[in-house]
Amino acid sequence: MVKEEKSDRNKIQIKVHLMGLIGERIGKKQIILEIDKGMNIQSFLNYLYEGYSGSFPESFLDKSQKKFKMIHFLRNYKDLDLEKDLDLELNEGDEFYLVPPLSGGGYY
Secondary structure, three states: OOOOOOOOOOEEEEEEEEOHHHHHHHOOOEEEEEEEOOOEHHHHHHHHHHHHHHHOOHHHEEOOOOEEOOOEEEEOOEEOOOOOOOOOEOOOOOEEEEEOOOOOOOOO
């Protein structure tokens, strides 16, 4: 079996899982993106904001700083610390999860 090569060796593919309301608003539960090799978390978040922020609920956006808020980000099933992980480089096959806040019941 021959492994199919990518058309552009300067690109990588990553999968983005869109949970809950985010997936509903975008109309997909996941998207596969082909992005530039060497892109870091900060650049990736900027890329998502520029390409998809129009589909996000207003409450999930900080328009003054052009970034997301109230969304939990995971990379390969691990929490992303948006204070210290922004310089980490993305790798071929990375999987990201965008998890919106969950509404819940009250205490009785």
